Amino acid sequence: MIELICPHCREPLTADDRHWSCANGHSYDQARQGYLNLLLVQHKNSKQPGDTPQMLAHRQAFLDAGHYQPVSDAINAQLAESAPARVLDMGCGEGYYSARLAAALPQARLAGLDISKDAILKACRRSKTIQWLVASSARLPVADQSLDAALCVFSPWSPEECVRTLRPGGRVLIVGPHADHLLALREKLYDTVHPTPELIKSLPEQLRIVSQTTLRYALQVPADQLNHLIGMTPHGFRSQPERQQAICASGIEGLEVAMQMVLLERL
Numbered sequence: 001m002i003e004l005i006c007p008h009c010r011e012p013l014t015a016d017d018r019h020w021s022c023a024n025g026h027s028y029d030q031a032r033q034g035y036l037n038l039l040l041v042q043h044k045n046s047k048q049p050g051d052t053p054q055m056l057a058h059r060q061a062f063l064d065a066g067h068y069q070p071v072s073d074a075i076n077a078q079l080a081e082s083a084p085a086r087v088l089d090m091g092c093g094e095g096y097y098s099a100r101l102a103a104a105l106p107q108a109r110l111a112g113l114d115i116s117k118d119a120i121l122k123a124c125r126r127s128k129t130i131q132w133l134v135a136s137s138a139r140l141p142v143a144d145q146s147l148d149a150a151l152c153v154f155s156p157w158s159p160e161e162c163v164r165t166l167r168p169g170g171r172v173l174i175v176g177p178h179a180d181h182l183l184a185l186r187e188k189l190y191d192t193v194h195p196t197p198e199l200i201k202s203l204p205e206q207l208r209i210v211s212q213t214t215l216r217y218a219l220q221v222p223a224d225q226l227n228h229l230i231g232m233t234p235h236g237f238r239s240q241p242e243r244q245q246a247i248c249a250s251g252i253e254g255l256e257v258a259m260q261m262v263l264l265e266r267l
């Protein structure tokens with residue numbers, strides 16, 4: 001398993017069956033579904049942080065249909081190059097990328113972490129062998145220099161926490177949208193398409209860029225599945241319902257996946 005630390009005092013956590021505790025007496029019980037909740041109330045940003053159950057349901061339906069499998073395959077290929085033994089998926093959602101990565105790295109110990117308990121409950125149903133955690137990527141409950149690799153797909157991440165938790169030579173793969181990602185859809189949903197934020201704004205000196213690539217491919221989504229594509233993203237609540245309905249009724253041509261993939265190494 002991944003080496004965990006107490007979110008209260010940062011001391012190591014040890015397990016006795018399904019009961020986890022630290023030397024200072026803080027304790028956490030593993031849920032019957034298999035996950036461990038290490039998200040303190042004071043570290044929540046809302047009553048139910050993370051993606052909504054509706055967004056998660058849309059994302060699971062879309063991902064399970066295989067539309068982003070090339071993204072998953074590219075992730076697995078990049079991380080497998082260094083043969084990591086201990087891997088953390090930060091912001092794992094309902095576990096699609098985590099589960100496929102675990103299958104590609106059968107010798108690795110893999111954990112998936114998300115701030116949404118609803119997401120982790122879905123992830124538990126996807127895999128019983130991955131170590132699932134409810135926690136924040138801004139405060140990873142992971143021991144210093146204990147990870148060989150980390151992954152972050154379409155999710156916030158903390159460069160400082162990656163520096164702390166990765167061993168020297170460890171790698172983190174950051175995946176996010178290029179400016180062209182789903183541009184045809186965004187142009188139909190909005191009058192004005194806003195610029196895509198930079199994936200990497202700044203890095204601490206302990207992290208260096210190993211590679212930067214853009215994965216592109218045409219995306220063919222049947223009209224009856226476009227509601228999942230829209231609903232799994234913030235477009236589902238930011239754009240006008242009338243425009244969403246029109247797109248789902250007529251379909252859309254020229255969709256392209258364009259993902260930025262930045263591989264970083266801990267010095």
